[in-house]
Amino acid sequence: MSALKLCLVGVGNMGGAMLAGWLEAGRDPKSITVIDPQPPQPMADMMQKFGVDLRVSAEGVSAPDVLLVAVKPQIMGAVLEGLTSLVNAENVLVSVAAGTTIAQLAAPFSRVSPRIIRAMPNTPAQVQQGITVCVANGGVSNAQCDAVSDLLAAIGQVAWINDEKLMDAVTGVSGSGPAYVFHLAEALAQAGVSAGLPVELSAQLAQATVSGAGALMAQSDLSPTQLRENVTSPNGTTQAALEVLMAADGFPKLMERAVAAAAQRSEELSKG
Template identity: 55%
Template sequence: MTLSAFSPSSPLVLIGAGKMGGALLAGWLVGGLDPASVVVVDPKPPADTMALLGKAGIAPLAAPPAGVQARLLLLAIKPQMMGDALPALKALVGPRTLSLSIAAGTTVATIEAALGGAIIRAMPNTPAQVGRGMTGLFANPAATVEDRDLATSLLAAVGETGWVENESLIDAVTAVSGSGPAYVFLLAEALTEAGIAAGLDPALAARLARQTVTGSGELLYRSELPPGELRRNVTSPNGTTAAALDVLMAEDGLAKLMTRAVAAAKRRAEELAG
């Protein structure tokens, strides 16, 4: 299954064109998805998504269209909106429809009760917009091998994928990779502020931090070495990096702080599930 699986008569219907829905759509359009095979339902898409839709010639709809059965129904709305939104989407579900939800905390059981049929929960992240996303997926028993292949190919078109066989693990995926880009962006912010505190010009500090974070990420992406070995390769004994790592790797340092952060994100995802 590829992006050619969709057509005007069997479209990809995107419900919610916010940051994540827009990021996925952007990646798919770059990858060759035919705009004529896309239906976007969102009464007020953000400005960046509106620009994307305008460029692609896609007019967003304020409500689900009548007389359309989706091949894939992508649920990209906030979890708090699901209860009100799902009943109105039932008419879009036909015998071949796969409902793919990227709403954190909304369980398969909740979606099954409203829509029935094949359902896959997925947790992508915003680097999907540049083809470097990471998505964890879980399928209900009604999802066929064809459905799983379709979901895999869609998300693989904008990054990498990994399946879990226990739905509760999607909350852990959310906490690590779904929310993870924000942790990396915070690192860049903190590194910028630290550079300014060390006496650097703010603009230069921002450039140094941005290029260091993105360059290191690219090196990690291209290298077959584990992160720990790459870290050790940068660290000379008794050198400047070692002095900094003595702080970051202290007993109360980054590892424990990140463990607490991920646990907090996972706990919130569980709360959203009720």
């Protein structure tokens, strides 16, 4: 991977997290070119410190081995139009924009039958604890998939799928999923207040409980089901709460509806 020439377009939250991860892992800064006309100042300072080549446009930039575009979906089309000189029949274009299909990503580069990987990370990538799901078009080689996996591992776990249609469900589970967890912490804190706890204490308890349980699950070899069962004593307090949450119209059905709604919206957005 260290020999690859990489061009990163956009160093906002996601692109910046990836760049920081690469540099922290010891990737050669001279192998990286960044294109961003207005990078956040902390990112500009970091790039200057490490000697990363920062450009305001693709003008004068030679085609890289991997072109990774990390811009918002709303401006993806305009950005891709300015990158036509960087895409050829041999390199690979990677997008981390939600709701932008492989066909949409390929449209500006149809003259060269581009190799494209569509990737869906999530916001815990900002602390290198995310998960990114990838799907490639037919031209991408196994070596390119491996190289992109290595790059994306800087922000967390990487998984691959073969059917792009599954990306809508991926969006509903992991792409939007962090918001569900944050809302769980909100709801748990409010429930504590309703039960009589002071607001600040209840918020502290809820946030520490959610983050701690997540850390335990990440570090344990046990399944979420087994971890839940381990903390549930027969006829105890946790069982009483779970009988409410796991009722026929409870949390599982509500989550199923939530994920379905997110997946449906993702499909609608990808169709424009």
